[in-house]
Amino acid sequence: MFDSGFGGLTVLRELIARIPGANFVYTGDTARLPYGAKSRATVARYATEAASFLVDQGAEFLVIACNTASALALDEICDAVTVPVLGVVEPGAAEAAAHSATRECIVLATSATVESGAYAKACEKLGVRALEKACPLLVPLVEESWTDHPVARQVAQIYLDDAFHAASGQGMNPDTIVLGCTHYPLLRPLLAELAPPNTRIVDSAESVAQRVAEAFPATSTGTAGSDCSFFATDSVAKFRTLGERFLGRSIPSVQLVDLGG
Amino acid sequence: MFDSGFGGLTVLRELIARIPGANFVYTGDTARLPYGAKSRATVARYATEAASFLVDQGAEFLVIACNTASALALDEICDAVTVPVLGVVEPGAAEAAAHSATRECIVLATSATVESGAYAKACEKLGVRALEKACPLLVPLVEESWTDHPVARQVAQIYLDDAFHAASGQGMNPDTIVLGCTHYPLLRPLLAELAPPNTRIVDSAESVAQRVAEAFPATSTGTAGSDCSFFATDSVAKFRTLGERFLGRSIPSVQLVDLGG
Numbered sequence: 001m002f003d004s005g006f007g008g009l010t011v012l013r014e015l016i017a018r019i020p021g022a023n024f025v026y027t028g029d030t031a032r033l034p035y036g037a038k039s040r041a042t043v044a045r046y047a048t049e050a051a052s053f054l055v056d057q058g059a060e061f062l063v064i065a066c067n068t069a070s071a072l073a074l075d076e077i078c079d080a081v082t083v084p085v086l087g088v089v090e091p092g093a094a095e096a097a098a099h100s101a102t103r104e105c106i107v108l109a110t111s112a113t114v115e116s117g118a119y120a121k122a123c124e125k126l127g128v129r130a131l132e133k134a135c136p137l138l139v140p141l142v143e144e145s146w147t148d149h150p151v152a153r154q155v156a157q158i159y160l161d162d163a164f165h166a167a168s169g170q171g172m173n174p175d176t177i178v179l180g181c182t183h184y185p186l187l188r189p190l191l192a193e194l195a196p197p198n199t200r201i202v203d204s205a206e207s208v209a210q211r212v213a214e215a216f217p218a219t220s221t222g223t224a225g226s227d228c229s230f231f232a233t234d235s236v237a238k239f240r241t242l243g244e245r246f247l248g249r250s251i252p253s254v255q256l257v258d259l260g261g
Numbered sequence: 262m263f264d265s266g267f268g269g270l271t272v273l274r275e276l277i278a279r280i281p282g283a284n285f286v287y288t289g290d291t292a293r294l295p296y297g298a299k300s301r302a303t304v305a306r307y308a309t310e311a312a313s314f315l316v317d318q319g320a321e322f323l324v325i326a327c328n329t330a331s332a333l334a335l336d337e338i339c340d341a342v343t344v345p346v347l348g349v350v351e352p353g354a355a356e357a358a359a360h361s362a363t364r365e366c367i368v369l370a371t372s373a374t375v376e377s378g379a380y381a382k383a384c385e386k387l388g389v390r391a392l393e394k395a396c397p398l399l400v401p402l403v404e405e406s407w408t409d410h411p412v413a414r415q416v417a418q419i420y421l422d423d424a425f426h427a428a429s430g431q432g433m434n435p436d437t438i439v440l441g442c443t444h445y446p447l448l449r450p451l452l453a454e455l456a457p458p459n460t461r462i463v464d465s466a467e468s469v470a471q472r473v474a475e476a477f478p479a480t481s482t483g484t485a486g487s488d489c490s491f492f493a494t495d496s497v498a499k500f501r502t503l504g505e506r507f508l509g510r511s512i513p514s515v516q517l518v519d520l521g522g
Contacts, residue, residue, distance in 0.1 A: 030299075031293070031299060031303045032292070032293050037404070037499075038291075038292060038495050038496070039495050039496035039499065041496075042292045042494075042495045042496070136401060136404065136405050137398075137401055137402070137405055137407075137412075139401075140397060140398055140400075140401040141398070143298070143397065144397050144398055146398075150415070151398075151412060151415055151416055151419070154411070154412055154415070155412055158412070233303075234299050234300050234303045235299070235300035235302075235303070238298075238300065260521075
């Protein structure tokens with residue numbers, strides 16, 4: 001698994017629960033994060049470096065847990081490695097399509113993901129119309145641990161109001177919100193509370209975990225525990241501390257890796 | 262001049278005004294920003310790469326306009342190049358010392374700058390006691406252009422209350438606030454409004470510009486205009502657009518540079 005930082009650990013948490021026999025290698029590019037406001041060329045370069053590193057580590061299946069990298073650079077990553085690659089955008093869109101009655105959804109994501117239009121394209125292929133809303137303050141709020149703070153409440157309400165107002169202005173009636181960034185699941189209770197009643201919230205982490213579990217039926221021995229290795233490009237101490245909040249369990253050791261910058 | 266991104270352009274703006282005959286080369290490490298939550302080792306590596314690049318470009322005097330790089334890596338940068346190097350921490354502390362009547366100040370800065378304790382040490386040398394307050398949401402708020410937004414007002418008030426409350430708890434009576442991050446000058450009107458009455462706000466950008474102007478008396482011809490070159494490690498289009506807000510004038514062209522990652 002690869003992510004720009006810690007957010008992908010929400011995906012890993014789901015994977016560990018669903019594929020108990022599998023071994024996981026997680027790499028967070030913490031020295032160069034965040035990706036959410038960077039260009040396609042830069043994100044593609046970083047993501048392909050990380051993907052090649054993971055394959056060198058023996059990865060047989062690559063999960064791009066970072067929405068921005070999935071949205072901007074999935075083709076480049078697939079070209080760079082010979083193992084199967086799964087991003088988070090298409091599974092997230094599929095989950096929205098599976099549940100939306102109105103066939104219209106809101107996607108909350110980083111600026112770069114929104115600018116790429118990747119979620120809108122993936123949804124459109126599945127007959128769902130998506131309105132994408134950039135929410136650049138949500139990641140810093142999560143990293144400040146203000147997930148249930150009055151400021152987070154106010155910011156989330158502003159973004160949701162903007163998104164639903166824009167959707168309404170386009171004659172849309174969205175009944176589903178896709179969390180298009182791996183930091184956002186930590187804000188899910190708040191978003192659920194502030195969204196219009198009966199809005200379904202779709203977390204890409206769950207959809208991706210389901211998809212990976214389907215690809216690995218044989219490894220689900222049911223009894224063996226998973227072995228997890230963690231690599232980070234910046235401070236391993238910080239990765240352990242902050243990462244445990246996202247993973248929901250302790251991270252005994254992290255190795256420092258240089259991906260080329 | 263070097264900064265992790267655009268914030269250092271507030272320093273360049275001051276420099277252009279004070280040293281009209283000088284030529285400036287500015288490098289923003291936009292592909293790897295922000296530095297404010299990264300480790301000393303990573304920030305030192307990035308900053309020395311940028312410093313060497315600028316000297317290769319012909320720089321005769323290096324201004325580290327990034328507070329985080331100045332706080333964490335000034336020694337490493339000085340070791341890496343043979344030209345004079347000026348960071349923003351010491352001039353900011355000197356400005357506070359020149360004006361504080363109570364000899365006590367608040368420093369608002371990134372988490373990494375605060376953890377380094379660099380401002381407190383620099384102030385202590387000048388007989389001023391500093392309370393440093395990490396304000397991780399201020400940079401994202403500036404980058405969202407919410408500099409006069411109710412959310413920015415609320416966040417700034419929380420940080421200021423926390424800082425003045427902590428100072429009071431230590432028996433301090435600060436009369437000066439040091440803006441220890443180059444993004445913060447864009448929030449100066451808001452901070453001035455929310456701070457206790459008669460609090461002086463010190464902007465490192467002004468102090469650094471004054472210090473550089475003193476080092477370059479001969480180049481102040483008074484009539485010749487300054488020639489400015491800009492380099493960025495990520496999207497040059499985005500650098501132009503966002504950078505103009507910080508510089509306060511148009512940026513006709515930006516060149517892409519790879520500093521090694």
